[in-house]
Amino acid sequence: MSELSKSIESAEKAKPKWPWAAGAAALVLIAGVAWFGATRAAGEDDAGAQSSEPVSGGTLEFALIDYQRSPDPQWGTNYAESTIGNNITDKLTWQDPDTGEITPWLAESWEYNDDLTEFTFHLRDDVTFSDGTPFDSEVVKANFDQYVHGDEALGINPNGAQLLSGYIETLTPDPYTAVVRFEHPLASFLQASSFTANAQPGFLSLSTLALSAEERTDPTKIIGTGPFVYESWEEQVKTVLVKREGYDWSPPALGHDGEAYLDRIVFNTIPEASVRTGSLVSGELDATLDVGTTDEQPLKDQGFEIISRGVSGTSIFFNLNSSLFPTNDIAVRKAIQLGWNREAIEDTVLTDSYSIADSVLAPSVQGHADYSDSVLRYDPDEANRLLDEAGWTVGDDGIRVKDGKRLEVKLLGINNLVVNKPAYESIQQDLKAIGIDLQLTVVPIPDYTAAFATAATDWNVVAANRSRNDPAVLNLLYGPTLGNASYVTADSTGVDAAEVTEVLGKLETTLDPALRDEYAKAAQDLLLEKYALVSPVYNPSQVIAHADYVHGIVFDAQSRNHFVDAWKGNGK
Amino acid sequence: MTAIAAPPAARLGELARQPVLVAAWIVVALAVGWALFPQLFTSYSPYTGDSGASFAPPSADHWFGTDRLGRDLYARCVYGARTTLTATLLAVVIAFGLGTVIGLVAGYFGKLWDNVIMRVVDVFLSIPSLLLAMVVVSVLGYSANNIALAVGISSIASFARVMRSEVLAVVNQDYVKAAYGAGVGRLAVMVRHVVPNSLSSVIALAALEVGTAVLAVASLGFLGYGSPPPEPEWGLLVAEGRDFVAVHPWISILPGAALALVVIAAHRISTSLRKDPRR
Numbered sequence: 001m002s003e004l005s006k007s008i009e010s011a012e013k014a015k016p017k018w019p020w021a022a023g024a025a026a027l028v029l030i031a032g033v034a035w036f037g038a039t040r041a042a043g044e045d046d047a048g049a050q051s052s053e054p055v056s057g058g059t060l061e062f063a064l065i066d067y068q069r070s071p072d073p074q075w076g077t078n079y080a081e082s083t084i085g086n087n088i089t090d091k092l093t094w095q096d097p098d099t100g101e102i103t104p105w106l107a108e109s110w111e112y113n114d115d116l117t118e119f120t121f122h123l124r125d126d127v128t129f130s131d132g133t134p135f136d137s138e139v140v141k142a143n144f145d146q147y148v149h150g151d152e153a154l155g156i157n158p159n160g161a162q163l164l165s166g167y168i169e170t171l172t173p174d175p176y177t178a179v180v181r182f183e184h185p186l187a188s189f190l191q192a193s194s195f196t197a198n199a200q201p202g203f204l205s206l207s208t209l210a211l212s213a214e215e216r217t218d219p220t221k222i223i224g225t226g227p228f229v230y231e232s233w234e235e236q237v238k239t240v241l242v243k244r245e246g247y248d249w250s251p252p253a254l255g256h257d258g259e260a261y262l263d264r265i266v267f268n269t270i271p272e273a274s275v276r277t278g279s280l281v282s283g284e285l286d287a288t289l290d291v292g293t294t295d296e297q298p299l300k301d302q303g304f305e306i307i308s309r310g311v312s313g314t315s316i317f318f319n320l321n322s323s324l325f326p327t328n329d330i331a332v333r334k335a336i337q338l339g340w341n342r343e344a345i346e347d348t349v350l351t352d353s354y355s356i357a358d359s360v361l362a363p364s365v366q367g368h369a370d371y372s373d374s375v376l377r378y379d380p381d382e383a384n385r386l387l388d389e390a391g392w393t394v395g396d397d398g399i400r401v402k403d404g405k406r407l408e409v410k411l412l413g414i415n416n417l418v419v420n421k422p423a424y425e426s427i428q429q430d431l432k433a434i435g436i437d438l439q440l441t442v443v444p445i446p447d448y449t450a451a452f453a454t455a456a457t458d459w460n461v462v463a464a465n466r467s468r469n470d471p472a473v474l475n476l477l478y479g480p481t482l483g484n485a486s487y488v489t490a491d492s493t494g495v496d497a498a499e500v501t502e503v504l505g506k507l508e509t510t511l512d513p514a515l516r517d518e519y520a521k522a523a524q525d526l527l528l529e530k531y532a533l534v535s536p537v538y539n540p541s542q543v544i545a546h547a548d549y550v551h552g553i554v555f556d557a558q559s560r561n562h563f564v565d566a567w568k569g570n571g572k
Numbered sequence: 573m574t575a576i577a578a579p580p581a582a583r584l585g586e587l588a589r590q591p592v593l594v595a596a597w598i599v600v601a602l603a604v605g606w607a608l609f610p611q612l613f614t615s616y617s618p619y620t621g622d623s624g625a626s627f628a629p630p631s632a633d634h635w636f637g638t639d640r641l642g643r644d645l646y647a648r649c650v651y652g653a654r655t656t657l658t659a660t661l662l663a664v665v666i667a668f669g670l671g672t673v674i675g676l677v678a679g680y681f682g683k684l685w686d687n688v689i690m691r692v693v694d695v696f697l698s699i700p701s702l703l704l705a706m707v708v709v710s711v712l713g714y715s716a717n718n719i720a721l722a723v724g725i726s727s728i729a730s731f732a733r734v735m736r737s738e739v740l741a742v743v744n745q746d747y748v749k750a751a752y753g754a755g756v757g758r759l760a761v762m763v764r765h766v767v768p769n770s771l772s773s774v775i776a777l778a779a780l781e782v783g784t785a786v787l788a789v790a791s792l793g794f795l796g797y798g799s800p801p802p803e804p805e806w807g808l809l810v811a812e813g814r815d816f817v818a819v820h821p822w823i824s825i826l827p828g829a830a831l832a833l834v835v836i837a838a839h840r841i842s843t844s845l846r847k848d849p850r851r
Contacts, residue, residue: 273815292815294627294640344623348641418815422640425801429620429641440801441714 054552055571059264060563063276063288065416066445067236067269071219074147074159077198078416078445079289079542082467083560084239084267089202089224092121092140093194094251095469095557097309100366102190105251106135106203106225116185116511121193123176127249129205130229137178141170143203144180155213159199162482163192185509187516188472197313197467197558202226225249227260227564239267250564254554261552261567273418280304280545286568287546287553289561292418293351299545308353308543309555312364312469314477315357315536316420318411318461319485322492322533326407327460330494331390332436333532335383336409336461337375340430345538349422353543357536359524360474366513367471367520375529376536383434392435400435407435412451413442413463417540424463427537456487465540469557471520475504478527478534486533495531593844596837603834606653616644618651619802627820636826639812649827652804656789656831659720663785666724668778671731676770678732679739680762690736696729705788709797716789716799723788727781734777738770745769776846783838790831806831 066080073085092107107121127135148167150158160167166183173179182189195201205223208216216222219230219239227250228241243260250256268285270276273292279285281302291299296306320333327333342356350356355363358372392400392407400407409431415421421442428438438461443451448464455462462485466477477483480497488497503526506519527533542559549569554562587594606613616634621642628638636645678689696704701723708722742748743766751761786806792798793807801808806827813823 274817277818294816294819298819341623344641347623348621348626421801426621426623426641428802432619442801443796 054261054565054567055569056261056567057263057571058261058568059266059572060262060287060550060566060568061266061268061285063268063270063279063285063290065269065271065273065276065290065418068233068239068267069235070213070217071222071230071233071239072213072216073202073222073224074143074199074204075157075213075216076200079560080239080267080269082197082200082558083289084241085200085202086196086226086556086560087228087241087265087563088222088226088230089200089204090127090226090249091194091196091200091202092123093190094253095191095194096253097312097364097469097555097557097559100364100469100557102194103251103253105194106249107193110190112190112511116187116189116509117182119180119189119193121178121180123178124249125176127225128246129223129225130244131205131207131223133205133207133223135203135225136175137170137172138175139203139206140178140180141172142206142209143201144170146209147201154211160192160201162476163195163199163201164189165482187508187511188470188475190511191468191470191472194557195468196556196560227562228265231264236269238269241265241267247564254562254565256565260564262563265563277545280547283547286550287544289542289544290418291543291545293349293354296351296353296543296545303548304545305548305550306353306543306545307553307555308541309559310355310362310364311465311467311540311542311559312362312557313467313473314360314465315362315539316417316423316463316465317357317360318463318535318537320533320535321456321460321462321487322495322531323487323489324457324460325405326402327409328493329390330532331386331392332407332409333535334375335387335434335436336431337528337532337535338377338379338383338386339434339436340427341378342372342376343378344430345423345426349419349426350538353541354419355539357538360527360534360536361471361520361524362539365469365471365473367517367524369521369524371524371528375532378430380430380434387435394435398432398435399437406437408437408439409460410439410458411441411461411463412448412455412459413440414445414448415442416445419538420463423537463537467558467560471516471523472507474520474523474527475507479504486527486531488533495533500526500531590844593840596840599833599837600841603653603657603830606650607657608654610647610650610654613650614644614647616647618643618648618804627816627823629820630822630826637820637822639823640816645809645823645826648804648809649806649830652806652809652827655716655799655803655805656786656793656807659716659723659789660782660785662717662720663723663727663789664778664781666721667727667731667781667785668774670724671728672735672771672774674728675732675735675774676739676762676767679736679770680743680766686736689732693729693732696726697733699726701726702788702791705792706795706797709792714797714800716793716803716805719789719792719798722792723785726788727785731774731777731781735770735774738773739766742766742769773846776842779842779845780839783835783842786831786838787835 064080066078068080068084073089076082076085090106093102094105095102106127107123110119110121112119146156147160148158148164150156166186168181168183171179203225208223211221219233222230227244227247229244231240231242233239242264247259276288277292277295280288300306320327322328346356358370358376359368361368387400392402395401413420413424424440424442428440431438466473477485480488480501488495488500490497504523507523510516551567552565554565556562623642625638625642626640628634630637634644636649638644674689678686704726705722708725709718712718748765751765790807793805794811798805798808809827810824817824
């Protein structure tokens with residue numbers, strides 16, 4: 001603080017004449033700017049804003065909270081990475097966001113054997129990559145091989161190893177037929193072929209697959225078949241996509257023919273919610289994701305449109321570590337489920353775009369069941385009774401103690417969704433009242449990733465969510481041989497690991513809807529009621545605010561956005 | 573500071589002619605009161621909110637309004653003073669204590685001591701202090717105490733510099749030479765003559781440093797390096813409101829105003845200490 005010693009030495013000369021006035025002026029200025037931002041009218045109505053015929057051309061300025069850490073779409077794990085990846089690559093199939101049905105895309109049709117171990121896809125024959133090379137069964141094989149096995153020499157992770165567990169090989173009987181084989185039944189593979197969220201199987205050209213992780217940071221070398229291609233990528237600043245000339249194979253279910261309407265999309269990274277909102281209001285942006293909950297209503301009042309879709313997959317969950325004190329005690333886990341007031345969070349934190357979780361599965365996922373009258377209710381008396389019974393006595397500071405150890409529960413969470421932190425703080429308040437000291441560490445994604453490495457031994461609760469519009473997401477996430485998010489082991493007290501493996505594993509054995517519903521219910525019963533391995537919090541939502549001249553932004557089955565059908569009324 | 577605590581009648585009159593200085597002392601005294609006896613200043617809990625009163629604007633019931641979870645913001649400010657001011661005090665004590673000793677050793681023993689110590693100090697001065705504090709707190713872990721340590725460590729160098737220059741001026745004074753002549757030992761001269769006569773500038777710097785340290789502590793809190801929730805801290809309170817600044821501006825502005833007032837008051841007091849005519 002060298003400037004300080006200088007200011008001490010020259011204190012006489014540098015005497016500020018009106019420090020109070022200056023301070024007051026600064027405050028007035030801040031307040032004024034805030035007020036101006038809040039009240040300023042929405043961007044001037046452009047001629048043609050109301051027209052219903054799509055207009056080609058123009059640049060869409062878009063904003064989101066996250067940034068793309070690498071342009072490689074198969075690697076990405078955050079919303080920015082998956083959303084941008086979805087617009088430069090295509091998948092074999094498209095899942096209807098309303099019905100969950102799998103519909104054609106790059107594959108025109110498919111069939112599978114009765115065991116669900118062999119899936120045959122018949123590919124379109126008119127698809128090309130943006131470098132002109134054809135999309136065929138060899139490309140499918142090369143992509144899946146690297147997606148599952150990774151490539152150590154190139155520094156490519158096995159991104160799809162969990163999603164495609166038990167993958168053996170892809171056979172290529174002819175250029176437009178690909179047969180994907182698995183060791184064991186994998187009913188969810190059909191959905192995986194349409195998957196658009198973390199570490200997605202979007203097809204890259206053979207030349208891209210030969211690049212190392214380092215070389216894939218050059219966006220111009222990332223070649224996909226998608227409706228847009230990379231123009232530039234500036235880490236932590238923005239990613240720019242331009243229209244792919246000659247694109248003509250968007251999912252038939254979207255009803256869009258030919259190329260994208262927009263010439264260019266700029267994905268700006270803006271970490272501050274108020275800056276995203278301010279930039280939208282001032283006309284710098286045409287649309288923004290991650291709208292602050294308290295900004296939704298004022299933006300609506302100013303003529304902006306709010307569109308949203310609940311994220312299909314799991315709710316935002318508290319995964320309870322069943323192998324770490326004190327959450328290895330089922331009484332503690334059940335008390336955490338019962339001990340917090342859902343209504344308070346609905347009243348203070350959530351808007352209409354969000355909802356309180358009534359299961360670990362989001363309502364839009366097949367097989368979702370409602371537990372709001374069962375274990376997912378607010379019942380502090382029952383929670384207290386369970387803890388009393390288990391021998392937890394209330395200590396001097398109101399926190400319970402057992403065998404001289406305080407009931408401290410350490411939570412690791414991510415601050416990437418605007419409502420996470422306040423929701424967790426509300427739960428913290430309520431749990432304190434029943435004698436549980438919930439300690440929050442809610443950090444940005446990179447810090448979360450670093451801390452997650454020691455999750456099994458350091459964190460009682462990991463708070464996050466997983467996008468995947470298929471009940472098999474439960475197996476992917478909680479299966480003891482897969483994600484094992486509750487750290488169930490063979491010696492977990494009171495939890496039968498073999499039973500968990502079996503019940504969750506059944507989700508992969510059938511595509512019969514009625515049977516899947518039944519298995520999904522059994523899986524939720526086990527995770528929520530029997531072993532209390534998870535306390536779901538709320539159903540996350542992706543919320544976009546856009547100017548009234550923006551049309552056609554699509555939310556897919558994982559609530560990621562596709563811009564092939566998006567257009568601006570002013571065409572600018 | 574003792575001069576102000578027990579001012580003679582003449583100085584009381586002088587003080588009365590400086591209403592801004594009086595106001596500054598009142599602000600600081602109030603902040604210290606908040607930190608020491610928060611329960612005397614508010615009956616609300618800073619931790620438990622009323623979910624029915626989410627985002628209430630400032631009113632007679634809630635002077636600063638409430639935050640998203642319905643917690644009284646004035647109560648959070650009052651209790652936040654404890655976290656912020658304790659960290660500030662600790663930071664200043666660390667910087668003052670270590671910086672003074674280092675500066676004294678460099679200035680008094682001179683030569684090699686001076687060269688080595690001052691070059692190290694120069695290196696520290698060349699690093700932006702907030703950056704240095706962030707590095708320290710990243711290494712030690714996120715907590716209010718570590719923030720205090722970090723801010724303290726990053727300010728040691730400026731104290732060392734000021735102390736050294738004061739010591740250099742004092743050691744050449746006649747009374748110091750006279751003490752040597754009278755046969756007083758080197759260490760005794762240092763303790764009895766050099767230290768007391770070098771301290772006044774450093775004390776003024778300490779007062780100024782209080783303002784800067786409050787700001788540094790709050791900055792780190794704002795950036796999320798501070799205490800975990802639900803512990804209130806001034807920087808964190810400002811940060812919590814920034815997403816709502818367009819809709820509910822008071823959440824950021826009122827704690828921010830409290831912070832600004834304390835910093836300005838500390839600066840004003842520091843200036844008055846420097847101008848103390850009895851030096």
